[in-house]
Amino acid sequence: MFPTRLLVLCIALALFVVSGCESSQAKVEKxxxxxxxxxxxxxxxxxxxxxxxxxxxxxxxxxxKQDNVRVIVSIVPSVKSLDQIKKExxxxxxxxxxxxxxxxxxxFQLNEKESIRSDIYLESKIDETLVLTFxxxxxxxxxxxxxxxxxxxxxxxxx
Amino acid sequence: xxxxxxxxxxxxxxxxxxxxxxxxxxxQNQIEVVEEEVVYTGDMAGYQEEVEASVDLxxxxxxxxxxxVAVELTDDEKxxxxxxxxFVSQSNEKLEVLLQKEKFEEAAHLLEKYNxxxxxxxxxxxxxxxxxxxxxxxxxxxxxxxxxxxxxRGVNLQLLLERExxxxxxxxxxxxxxxxxxxxxxxxxxxxxxxxxxxxxxxxTKASINEQDDDKEVIDLEEEASKPIDKxxxxxxxxxxxxxxxxxxxxxxxxxxxxxxxxNSDKGNGGKPTNPGRS
Numbered sequence: 283m284f285p286t287r288l289l290v291l292c293i294a295l296a297l298f299v300v301s302g303c304e305s306s307q308a309k310v311e312k313x314x315x316x317x318x319x320x321x322x323x324x325x326x327x328x329x330x331x332x333x334x335x336x337x338x339x340x341x342x343x344x345x346x347k348q349d350n351v352r353v354i355v356s357i358v359p360s361v362k363s364l365d366q367i368k369k370e371x372x373x374x375x376x377x378x379x380x381x382x383x384x385x386x387x388x389x390f391q392l393n394e395k396e397s398i399r400s401d402i403y404l405e406s407k408i409d410e411t412l413v414l415t416f417x418x419x420x421x422x423x424x425x426x427x428x429x430x431x432x433x434x435x436x437x438x439x440x441x
Numbered sequence: 442x443x444x445x446x447x448x449x450x451x452x453x454x455x456x457x458x459x460x461x462x463x464x465x466x467x468x469q470n471q472i473e474v475v476e477e478e479v480v481y482t483g484d485m486a487g488y489q490e491e492v493e494a495s496v497d498l499x500x501x502x503x504x505x506x507x508x509x510v511a512v513e514l515t516d517d518e519k520x521x522x523x524x525x526x527x528f529v530s531q532s533n534e535k536l537e538v539l540l541q542k543e544k545f546e547e548a549a550h551l552l553e554k555y556n557x558x559x560x561x562x563x564x565x566x567x568x569x570x571x572x573x574x575x576x577x578x579x580x581x582x583x584x585x586x587x588x589x590x591x592x593x594r595g596v597n598l599q600l601l602l603e604r605e606x607x608x609x610x611x612x613x614x615x616x617x618x619x620x621x622x623x624x625x626x627x628x629x630x631x632x633x634x635x636x637x638x639x640x641x642x643x644x645x646t647k648a649s650i651n652e653q654d655d656d657k658e659v660i661d662l663e664e665e666a667s668k669p670i671d672k673x674x675x676x677x678x679x680x681x682x683x684x685x686x687x688x689x690x691x692x693x694x695x696x697x698x699x700x701x702x703x704x705n706s707d708k709g710n711g712g713k714p715t716n717p718g719r720s
Contacts, residue, residue, distance in 0.1 A: 337506055345506070354503070354506050371504060371507060377527045393523065413503065415503075415507060
């Protein structure tokens, strides 16, 4: 009698563990707030981002905004380096004040008086590049940093 | 005995299942990350050579958007104009290179954007809002810079139009650009004429103020009219001060140079005031 009870207990315990795993997986499932099948892009909900405008579809370019933060989401149909982006935007010229640069990101301020900061992040895939270009007021940048970081993590390329 | 064995094996089996379920996710993630890194570094080298290409058509929309958002978010009218002029001059430079290299297809794309930008700046330069926020002198200066930066001296647009191998799309763009240049020139002349007129008007109002001191409206006018003059006076004083400072510095430098010159008279040019004066 005793071993069967233990057996039942074991099964119950195992079931509990398995169901626990499942429920935690369900929690991770996020709400898609923007999807573009042609571009192979999914953005999950975070903060109060809204779509500002879809500008072009080939290559894909769209603007999203959240209060005073803007982001251009671009999917370029080939691999681009940060140098290529920098060159096209002429970031070596006077109108730009460099703040910081890494292998796949660059932050700068647009001219001296004005208080706009821009952060560009690159993510290269096999045959395309995701370019995220954030615009934030320099004042209150710290507060918006988290919002931007969150948005970055909610993007999924489904090519 | 049998039951015990069975029980143990069932427990072991369950443990095995749960552990594999847990292990599955991180494994997948790891594989993904590794893939990404390999692709990223592998392709970087190959693309380094292409950086030299003058305009990247795949990025033209993106650049356009970047500039549009930057301009849109800039509240200050003067800053906005400066940014726009900067962007126009960027397009101008790229266009010159493309047209010189006879890359007409790419030029046609950029010409479209360039013409829109030029019209935008022209509209802004003559808008009431800018006139209110930016003073006349600065507007005149900006106009100078703008005409200078959009003159396209490196390319003869008129001559390009006569070429037979010019695609229609580029042709239309070049025609528009030429029209814009003509328009800019006209406006510039009109502005200069207006300046003259305003000067004459100011002189007139001043004369009339002297005649009718009691009229309140005219006094207001006088105040307004005298504002720019005060500014100019202040600026003139600044310039004067700077000049004074410069003179003092030059005198100091001379003094130093004399001393130096005495010290090493063998070296010849130690006595010249120009060299030490710069430091």
